[in-house]
Amino acid sequence: MSGIIAPSILSADYTNLERDVKLVEAAGAEYLHIDVMDGTFVPAISYGPNWVKQLRPETNMVLDVHLMVQNPERFVEEFADAGADIIGVHVEATPHIHRALQMIKNKGVKAEVVINPGTPVSAIEAVLDIVDQVLVMTVNPGFGGQKFLPSTLQKIAQLKTFREERGFDFDIEIDGGVNNETIQSAYEAGANVFVAGSYVYDKVDPAAKINILKDLIK
Numbered sequence: 001m002s003g004i005i006a007p008s009i010l011s012a013d014y015t016n017l018e019r020d021v022k023l024v025e026a027a028g029a030e031y032l033h034i035d036v037m038d039g040t041f042v043p044a045i046s047y048g049p050n051w052v053k054q055l056r057p058e059t060n061m062v063l064d065v066h067l068m069v070q071n072p073e074r075f076v077e078e079f080a081d082a083g084a085d086i087i088g089v090h091v092e093a094t095p096h097i098h099r100a101l102q103m104i105k106n107k108g109v110k111a112e113v114v115i116n117p118g119t120p121v122s123a124i125e126a127v128l129d130i131v132d133q134v135l136v137m138t139v140n141p142g143f144g145g146q147k148f149l150p151s152t153l154q155k156i157a158q159l160k161t162f163r164e165e166r167g168f169d170f171d172i173e174i175d176g177g178v179n180n181e182t183i184q185s186a187y188e189a190g191a192n193v194f195v196a197g198s199y200v201y202d203k204v205d206p207a208a209k210i211n212i213l214k215d216l217i218k
């Protein structure tokens with residue numbers, strides 16, 4: 001099974017956002033990753049639901065919304081109404097992870113649970129039967145351009161085993177430090193959706209970068 005590339009617009013040029021979105025879509029990216037940050041769960045502040053709503057008609061890519069916000073259940077319905085296709089909520093951000101995921105599913109949107117590098121898979125075991133996707137953070141959340149943490153690979157493998165043994169049906173996404181040198185180890189461990197921000201957008205030719213990544217996960 002070949003993998004899916006999800007460019008993160010956190011690293012795009014916001015003054016040329018439409019160009020940067022269309023460019024990765026034309027290059028074959030299936031998902032567009034949108035990092036929502038609240039200045040509390042993570043230090044930075046980024047964008048909100050209105051921003052997703054304006055982006056929605058501009059692309060056919062799957063909008064993969066990563067909520068790095070405290071108590072995400074306050075916002076999931078707004079992001080669903082804005083046009084998100086997948087909404088990810090951090091287990092570390094709420095005492096009500098099951099409710100948050102259920103709220104996403106009730107809106108007809110794919111529900112994703114997210115774990116930080118310091119959080120074990122056991123913390124999400126009780127919700128693995130209801131999620132469509134698990135996001136394993138391969139850096140500490142909050143910023144683009146950080147180094148991939150290889151210690152996260154064993155969690156990817158553990159999730160793959162859980163899925164096989166218990167007959168669950170979720171995708172495994174990774175986010176942070178994905179580039180031509182790191183993507184293969186995560187693919188081999190069992191990940192199938194790959195967020196890439198700075199590698200795709202920071203230097204020349206995002207389309208070529210997407211092709212390089214796609215070739216490595218065939």
Ligand SMILES: O=C(CO)[C@@H](O)[C@H](O)COP(=O)(O)O
Binds near residue numbers: 033146199
């Ligand atoms: O969620 C985050 C960061 O918190 C990411 O989605 C970043 O946007 C990934 O950026 P790179 O590590 O690929 O530069």
Ligand SMILES: [Fe+2]
Binds near residue numbers: 034
């Ligand atoms: Fe992200």
